[in-house]
Amino acid sequence: MGASIRDVAQRAGVSVKTVSNVVNGFPFVSDATRAKVQQALTELDYRPNLGARLLRGGRTGTVALAVPEISSPYFAELAAQFVQQAKQHGWTLLIDETQGGKDGERLVLDGIKSHLVDGLIVSPLALTAQELSARRDRTPLVLLGERLIHAPVDHVTIDNVAGAKAATDHLIALGRTRIAAIGSQPHISGGTAALRLRGYKAALRAAKMPFDGDLVIPAKSYHRPDGYAAMTALLDLPRPPDAVFCFNDLMAIGALRALHERGHRVPEDVAVIGFDGIEEGDFYQPSLSTIAVDKTQIARLALDFLRRRIDGGATAEPQEAFAPFELLPRQSTLGG
Amino acid sequence: MGASIRDVAQRAGVSVKTVSNVVNGFPFVSDATRAKVQQALTELDYRPNLGARLLRGGRTGTVALAVPEISSPYFAELAAQFVQQAKQHGWTLLIDETQGGKDGERLVLDGIKSHLVDGLIVSPLALTAQELSARRDRTPLVLLGERLIHAPVDHVTIDNVAGAKAATDHLIALGRTRIAAIGSQPHISGGTAALRLRGYKAALRAAKMPFDGDLVIPAKSYHRPDGYAAMTALLDLPRPPDAVFCFNDLMAIGALRALHERGHRVPEDVAVIGFDGIEEGDFYQPSLSTIAVDKTQIARLALDFLRRRIDGGATAEPQEAFAPFELLPRQSTLGG
C-alpha cells in the first residue's frame, strides 16, 4: 500500500484536509504550510487513491473508447486520434475492444466498469437502436457510426450514402460501365453496408446505368480475405466488372491482391476504390483510391459532445454531427 | 446516480450486508431471502460501485496494456491478442497509448491511474532501465520488449538477435551479396534496433561477408515513409544493394514501394525481408517475407506473469520469458 493522505498529514503536522487542499491547488494555503506539505508529499511519494476520490463523487479524468476491433487499421487509426485529442481535454483515453459482438457491446454500455470512467464513446456494430435506448447506466455516452439515427443519444457520423455515391461517381466519371460493389450485408438493415449500397445505387441511377444484382457481393467481416474472395467471385462471372467499389479499404486491398494474382491490370482492366482512408492504402501497390473519412474531425466532434455531457449534465438534447469525407483518387483508379 | 446497495436493502427489507452477500454469492443466505433481494436488485437495476469496492481493497477485474502507438499495425494486432486472452483470465483489458514519449510512459508507470486497474502491461520505448527501476507505484507490472534485461521486473521478450540473424541468413542463402539494413538507431544503445543490427552483423560474419557501413540506414520512427526514404537513399548509392533487411514490416513496405516506383524488380533485383509479421505484409504486392513474432505467445506469457503477480503478491523473483518467432519466406524474397 502506498502512503495515504493521512500519513502525509501526520508527517507534515497538519490536518488531512490541508493536505487535500494542497494537492488540489486550493487557493487559501499559506506558503509555509504549502511547502511543508509539499515536502511530505514528495518524501512519502504520495499518490491520491483514485478509487476513493471517485467514490467521493469526483472524476477520474479518464474516458473510454470502445471499438469493435482494434486490430483493424481504421479503428486503430481512429483510436490514435482519440487518444491525442483526449489529452487536449485533459483526459486519459482508454481503449476497449467489444469484439463486434452484442455481448461485448452490452457489457460496455451497461457499465460493467461504469464509475471507473467519466465518459464513454462507443462504436456499436451489433446492437440495435432499441437495445441501445434501453440502456440504464448513467455514464455520459457518445455513439460513433451511422446507424441508430433515432436513438436518444449524442452521436457522430459520416454521410455514408453521399460517400458511397462519390466513390461510385468517380468510377463512372472514368467511363466504367460495369461497376461492382463488394461488402453488402443483405441480412442487416440500416447498417453501414446498407447505406453504402444505397449510395452506390443512387450513383448508378443518376447516371442512368442499369443495376445488376450479380455485381453486388456480400461480405461478412470486412477484412482483406473477404475482399479477396469477393473479387475472385467477380472475376469468375461470365461478364466480369471493369470497376469495383469496396465498402472498406481492407477489402479493396484484398481485391487488388486477387486482381494481381489473376493477371488483371489495375486500373486498365479493373479500377478499384475503397472507403475509410487508412494509411495502408496510400502505400499499397498500386496506391488505393478511397473515400477518406476525417478521423480527426470524428474524434474532435465526439469529444466535444462528451465534454458537454460530462460538464453540462444529462439534460441537454441529444445532438448529431457529421464528419466530412474526401475523395482521394490514386493509382487504383487513375493509374500512373 | 444509480441505486446503491442501501436502497436495495431497504426495498428488500434486509440489511445492507445481506444484499452484499447475495451480490457476491456468499453461501449462507436462505433461498427466501435471496429471492427477495434478487427481485429488489432487478427492480432497482443495481450496479455495484466499482470505486467503492475498489476502495474497500478489492479488485476491479481490469488490467491495462500500454503501447507506444496504437495506430501501428504491430501494436494493434498485439493489443487484439491481449484483449482476447485477458478475457480468458476473466479480466477486461484496457489499452493505453503512451505515444512513445518518456512522459507518457512515466505517467503510466507512476500509476496516474493506479488503483483503477489490477495490473499493468507496458511496452516501453523511451524509458531507460534505470528510470524503470525507480518506479514507486505498487501495481503489478509486466514489461514487453527487448531492452531492460536487468530491470527487476517480470518481462516478456523475443530473441531479437536471433531473429535478425535468421532474416539475414535467409537473404544470404538466396545468394545475395550486398545486403543492406534499414532501421538502425545509432544514438540509442541497447534498444531493439541495436539488437537487430547485432543479429544482422552476426549473420554477415558467420558467412564471412564484409560489413559495409554505407548499407546500414538509420530510421527514426519505423513507419512506412521511413522505409521509403531509406530505400531511396540506398538506390542512390553507387553500388546499390541486392537485398534489404528492414527492422520492421512497416518500413519494408515503404521500401517495396520505393523499389517499385524506381522500376526495380522484387526479388530479382532486390530481395526484401521485414520483421514483425503484420497482416498487411501477407497481402502486400508482392507479399512480404518476414520474421513473424508470435503475438499470441507474447500475450499468453505476459498475462500469466501478471496473474502470478496479482495473485501471488509482489514477493516472487522477477521472471523473464522469450516468445518464439518464425521465418515466413514469401514473394519479396522468393518471388513467384
Added chain:
DNA sequence: CCGGGTCTTTACAACGTTGTACACAACGTT
C-alpha cells in the same frame, strides 16, 4: 483594546462497499 473583516486551518460527515464479530434462531444431542 475591541469589533469586524479577511485569510488559513481544522473537525466532521459522507460517498458505497465489504470484513469482522456477534446475535439469534432452529436443530439434534446428551
Added chain:
DNA sequence: AACGTTGTGTACAACGTTGTAAAGACCCGG
C-alpha cells in the same frame, strides 16, 4: 431441560478522499 452446532442475518467499522461549516489567527480602523 440444558447443550453445542449449524445456518442466517445484522451492526459496526474501515477503506481514502473531499465538501461543509465552523473555528482560529491575523490585521485594520476606530
